[in-house]
Amino acid sequence: MIVKDIMAPFELYQPAQLKDAFSLLDSFGKDAWKMAGGYDSLDWFKDRIVRPQAVIDLTGIAEMKGIKETPDGVEIGALTTLSEIENNPIIKAKYRLLADAVSHVASPQIRNHGTIGGNASQNARCLYFRYGLPCYRAGGNTCFADTPEGINREHALFGADRCVAVTSSDGAPALTALDAKFVLQSSSGQRVIGAEEFFVGPNVDILHLTAAKPEEILTTIRLPSAWAGKNFYFEKVADRNVWDFPLVNVAAAISVQNGAIRESRIVVGGVSAVPHRLTQVEGIIQGKALEEGTATLAGQSSTRDARPLNYNGFKIPLMASLVTRAVRNATA
Amino acid sequence: MSSHAGSVQAGQIQRHKLVDRLYHWVMAVCILTLLATSLLPIIGWKFAWLAIHWVTGLVLTVAVLFHIVRALFFQKPMSMVVDGQDLQNLGSGGRPGKYNLAQKLYHLAIAVLILSGIASGLVMLRKIDTPWWRRDPYWFSDSSWGVIYSAHDFVAMSLVTMIIIHVYFALRPDEWHLTRSMFRGWITPKEYKDHFDPKRWNAEEEA
Numbered sequence: 001m002i003v004k005d006i007m008a009p010f011e012l013y014q015p016a017q018l019k020d021a022f023s024l025l026d027s028f029g030k031d032a033w034k035m036a037g038g039y040d041s042l043d044w045f046k047d048r049i050v051r052p053q054a055v056i057d058l059t060g061i062a063e064m065k066g067i068k069e070t071p072d073g074v075e076i077g078a079l080t081t082l083s084e085i086e087n088n089p090i091i092k093a094k095y096r097l098l099a100d101a102v103s104h105v106a107s108p109q110i111r112n113h114g115t116i117g118g119n120a121s122q123n124a125r126c127l128y129f130r131y132g133l134p135c136y137r138a139g140g141n142t143c144f145a146d147t148p149e150g151i152n153r154e155h156a157l158f159g160a161d162r163c164v165a166v167t168s169s170d171g172a173p174a175l176t177a178l179d180a181k182f183v184l185q186s187s188s189g190q191r192v193i194g195a196e197e198f199f200v201g202p203n204v205d206i207l208h209l210t211a212a213k214p215e216e217i218l219t220t221i222r223l224p225s226a227w228a229g230k231n232f233y234f235e236k237v238a239d240r241n242v243w244d245f246p247l248v249n250v251a252a253a254i255s256v257q258n259g260a261i262r263e264s265r266i267v268v269g270g271v272s273a274v275p276h277r278l279t280q281v282e283g284i285i286q287g288k289a290l291e292e293g294t295a296t297l298a299g300q301s302s303t304r305d306a307r308p309l310n311y312n313g314f315k316i317p318l319m320a321s322l323v324t325r326a327v328r329n330a331t332a
Numbered sequence: 333m334s335s336h337a338g339s340v341q342a343g344q345i346q347r348h349k350l351v352d353r354l355y356h357w358v359m360a361v362c363i364l365t366l367l368a369t370s371l372l373p374i375i376g377w378k379f380a381w382l383a384i385h386w387v388t389g390l391v392l393t394v395a396v397l398f399h400i401v402r403a404l405f406f407q408k409p410m411s412m413v414v415d416g417q418d419l420q421n422l423g424s425g426g427r428p429g430k431y432n433l434a435q436k437l438y439h440l441a442i443a444v445l446i447l448s449g450i451a452s453g454l455v456m457l458r459k460i461d462t463p464w465w466r467r468d469p470y471w472f473s474d475s476s477w478g479v480i481y482s483a484h485d486f487v488a489m490s491l492v493t494m495i496i497i498h499v500y501f502a503l504r505p506d507e508w509h510l511t512r513s514m515f516r517g518w519i520t521p522k523e524y525k526d527h528f529d530p531k532r533w534n535a536e537e538e539a
Contacts, residue, residue, distance in 0.1 A: 146467065204378050
């Protein structure tokens with residue numbers, strides 16, 4: 001039986017410095033839970049599916065907050081709130097794609113407290129997984145969604161490997177389209193990995209959606225200058241216009257030269273466990289004139305390898321339409 | 333003493349033909365690959381392991397089927413079966429035939445483990461998408477799947493132990509003639525005379 005809305009007791013730690021957080025992580029190991037804005041964490045606690053011994057609230061660590069320009073682009077602290085990103089003049093001027101994407105997250109209240117690190121790292125919303133059933137992602141040996149009776153209208157079209165859950169982040173596709181780099185730090189050092197390495201599918205790790213190790217903290221997200229000020233487009237389709245996770249979203253960054261597409265990065269969310277980058281479509285439209293025919297071709301090509309489940313076939317034309325609109329309407 | 337088989341020269345006694353050595357090493361590569369793809373992700377080395385794992389499992393299945401047919405119809409299967417003489421030799425210290433008691437028992441254990449691993453693995457294939465079918469988790473009940481997964485896992489852990497034992501004996505200096513024969517196929521007449529009972533293993537007749 002799953003007890004709802006009553007958290008199990010835990011010890012709360014609120015470090016003010018990163019080194020203290022690392023020390024706590026090293027002390028508690030797998031019994032620790034890292035928490036930023038808390039919107040993903042509190043669900044797990046209230047449902048008693050996650051029962052950590054120690055919760056490490058990172059929100060007091062000042063060095064993980066804020067947005068600053070660097071010679072190579074922009075650095076965003078992982079604890080920067082979605083509202084700050086949405087309204088930051090540097091982001092709005094150079095990386096409008098990210099500002100657009102995070103402005104679609106949930107509701108204003110949630111964006112005021114939710115962080116970019118938490119948004120990118122949030123866990124899957126598959127209802128079977130969230131309900132606490134022993135599915136693959138929970139360490140079991142069955143997927144309850146990919147069955148004849150399974151409710152899977154929100155699940156994957158691509159990259160399903162036993163688990164068919166998808167990423168529900170609006171920020172993740174935009175960060176992938178902008179070729180963001182993720183800085184992961186631990187007591188033993190730091191590593192910087194690209195978005196396509198940070199987000200991992202079930203074929204690589206069926207228990208997690210990111211490559212962050214338990215002892216690591218995502219401290220910073222770097223946006224390279226290569227994609228600053230390009231043509232951008234973000235669109236999200238959900239069952240409700242506010243406070244809802246995407247059924248499908250699309251983020252596109254397109255570099256245009258003399259009316260032709262020089263380079264592009266088109267990423268679709270809600271169709272795979274990772275932000276689904278359309279590298280084949282990017283190759284097809286490279287060098288072509290930015291016009292309606294190219295946009296249509298991109299849309300038609302985008303769903304070629306899709307494998308729908310029983311109830312999510314509607315995502316195929318939806319995704320094709322969104323990709324068409326992204327290429328057609330991407331503007332500087 | 334000479335042999336007609338491949339690389340074996342005059343003055344050498346053939347112990348393993350090339351085809352049998354190839355089978356042994358194919359099986360070794362398969363099992364090491366299966367263990368690596370199943371255990372490395374658990375200890376933190378994350379990669380797309382599943383496709384490599386089940387394809388290797390199918391290769392192992394074909395290899396084992398080949399070995400069974402070859403052993404039953406083209407070799408002397410009784411040479412690997414424990415008999416009364418093996419037990420008598422325990423006390424008397426008599427020389428064995430082609431395979432000693434420890435080797436026979438090891439082979440028996442490995443055969444049971446690998447056949448169990450293959451059987452449980454083939455059933456588990458039904459739970460994943462392959463080029464030939466879509467997954468179906470409803471073949472068995474949850475508890476039955478749990479037994480099958482546990483059996484498969486038990487085989488994996490047991491194989492790790494068996495490989496450690498196997499490598500230990502293969503590296504022992506007093507067993508080196510056996511290890512060499514699995515690489516090159518032969519032993520010397522002196523090794524044959526010192527370690528084997530010609531009445532129980534007639535090497536010339538077998539060659």
